[in-house]
Amino acid sequence: MTRVRTANQSAPASGEVTYVSRRTGGAPVRRSSLWRRTGGTWRLYCQQGTVAAGNS
Template sequence: MTDEHEQAAQEAIASEMRLLDPAVRASAEAVRALLDPAFTEIGASGRLWDATSILTVTGSGSVAPDSPVRVSEMTAAVLAPGLVHLTYFSDNGGRRARRSSLWRLTGTGWRLYFHQGTLTS
């Protein structure tokens, strides 16, 4: 991986980790700053979310400050300049999911364009 690709991968990972932070999730403004206006998510439940509807989940205390989401096996692939694909496992209080995120670089920084979660045992 080139230095430029490594930097893009690390910035996308850092952005993903910020989005999982309970303090960030509690702030609609902070979450909105990390979501692309065209953001979509296929949730682990199978529900389709957009940037507006996902704010109801992130602001509802879905990640407790005393029990943050645990992340493992994070990998990053730079698909094109300014486009990074992340995959990882998450564990939120025993609810484990395989996750996939597409981050793209915009004029305002790295923004989450697409996310999918699939429950796993």
């Protein structure tokens, strides 16, 4: 299950998405993705994930 928590557009050609993902029976993982718009197409620039303690 994945729920988007925030989606911030920090500049006209960039943005950040943060969310928590969880596999059945697994620990929740907090994730963050940085995106850039290049030539009219959004492309993933960087993605990070950290196992979260407890429920989020």
